[in-house]
Amino acid sequence: MDPxxxxxxxxxxxxxxxxxxxxxxxxxRLGIGALVGIIAAAVLPMLKSAMGL
Incomplete structure (x- = not known):
């Protein structure tokens, strides 16, 4: 997995x-967790490109 x-x-x-x-x-809590996971998965590629990774 990617560090x-x-x-x-x-x-x-x-x-x-x-x-x-x-x-x-x-x-x-399950719904909130799922929503947070979806948002996190959507945001990670943007953060990685902003950091140059």
């Missing part, structure tokens, strides 16, 4: 896990 992607998703998941208990019921 940049691994680090990026580790940071995103770590931050989401800090907020998870306060986000409500399990299905709401």
């Amino acid at each position: 940049v992607a691994l680090g990026f998703y580790a940071v995103i998941c770590g931050l989401l896990s800090l907020a998870a208990p306060s986000l409500g019921r399990p299905f709401l």
Whole structure:
């Protein structure tokens, strides 16, 4: 796996896990997690090109 992607998703998941208990019921947390994952996957290519990677 690409080290940049691994680090990026580790940071995103770590931050989401800090907020998870306060986000409500399990299905709401699942939806929020899916939305954050989609956004993170869309943003990563832009960040990589901005960093020249």
